[in-house]
Amino acid sequence: MLGASRSSRLKTAVTRAPGTRSVVARFVAGEAEDDGVRVARDLGRTGLRVSLDHLGEFTSDPAVVREATQASVSMLRRLAAEGLAPIAEVSVKLTALGLDLDRSMVLDNAWEVVSAARQAGTTVTCDMEDSTRTDATLDVVRELRTEEPSVGAVLQAMLRRTESDVRDLAYAGSRVRLCKGAYAELSSVAFASKAEVDASYARCLGILMRGDGYPMVATHDPRLVDLGERLVKEHGRAADTYEFQMLYGIRPEEQRALAGRGHTVRVYVPYGKDWYGYLMRRLAERPANVAFFVRALATR
Numbered sequence: 001m002l003g004a005s006r007s008s009r010l011k012t013a014v015t016r017a018p019g020t021r022s023v024v025a026r027f028v029a030g031e032a033e034d035d036g037v038r039v040a041r042d043l044g045r046t047g048l049r050v051s052l053d054h055l056g057e058f059t060s061d062p063a064v065v066r067e068a069t070q071a072s073v074s075m076l077r078r079l080a081a082e083g084l085a086p087i088a089e090v091s092v093k094l095t096a097l098g099l100d101l102d103r104s105m106v107l108d109n110a111w112e113v114v115s116a117a118r119q120a121g122t123t124v125t126c127d128m129e130d131s132t133r134t135d136a137t138l139d140v141v142r143e144l145r146t147e148e149p150s151v152g153a154v155l156q157a158m159l160r161r162t163e164s165d166v167r168d169l170a171y172a173g174s175r176v177r178l179c180k181g182a183y184a185e186l187s188s189v190a191f192a193s194k195a196e197v198d199a200s201y202a203r204c205l206g207i208l209m210r211g212d213g214y215p216m217v218a219t220h221d222p223r224l225v226d227l228g229e230r231l232v233k234e235h236g237r238a239a240d241t242y243e244f245q246m247l248y249g250i251r252p253e254e255q256r257a258l259a260g261r262g263h264t265v266r267v268y269v270p271y272g273k274d275w276y277g278y279l280m281r282r283l284a285e286r287p288a289n290v291a292f293f294v295r296a297l298a299t300r
């Protein structure tokens, strides 16, 4: 499935298949900015926070990069206008903003988004993509933080390097989203088994919770969510010094339950037309999703 996420032939076939829409709707707010705003407002009413992600990645066309930058800026203005900035931030993929094209281009575009967030009164988190881009992504985050320390970083527990990255980033004011990692990686750079990835996640989470930064515990894994809750208690962390994060459409009842227990919970809400790569990664995470997808295609 992860290989399929980069196949343009399969992308065309899947995008055109009539049954795809219902599966996409489970994980994606919709194709328009309005859809993202509507879902943010609805989740906000239930006590949840959101991070809105305008879908798109691995962009090589400067015109598309410009559109993606404008889309995030436009969403941030909209969040401010609708009074949603206190509960909503945006997430960006730096390859959508020109990471693969030119360092000064991605920095200018990322800075445009971060400035819009600052004006709106909210924050930006830079998603992490595959391991060939980890250094470049962290380099951009470091640069943005010199002017805007609230910019969030994402680290992936599956990578062997992450424990060291977590130590570097566990400083005061540093917002770090810890996830398992959603990309196909070589065993030279990443742990291969679920047990190793989970153990790495637990070690990294311990470092973040003991540190002075702002950990963002991004997982749906019940054992790791439990561990997060235990560490919060053990380190006496106040509710405004960390948060739990989950993806739109995955374990929604647990999202509300965690918020009900007094934790800040943020839901990552993707919207936009370029949903193919995101959908393939969600299918790859769970065999049952693939069966659901195949059934949806077959019943149309």
Ligand code: FDA
Binding pocket: 126, 127, 128, 129, 154, 156, 177, 179, 180, 181, 182, 183, 218, 219, 220, 221, 222, 245, 246, 247, 250, 251, 267, 268, 281, 282, 283, 285, 286, 289
């Ligand atoms: P795991 O995959 O072990 O799943 C644990 C349980 O959660 C499953 O048993 C199932 O119940 C449920 N579950 C998980 N995925 C599901 C799915 N797709 N459908 C249905 N149920 C599912 N990755 C990355 O590389 N870069 C990034 O920037 C981000 N950003 C990000 C933000 C947020 C808020 C989250 C929650 C996740 C990410 N990720 C990410 C994705 C992350 O790396 C990882 O691929 C998924 O979260 C799945 O891993 P879990 O930690 O949930 O564990």
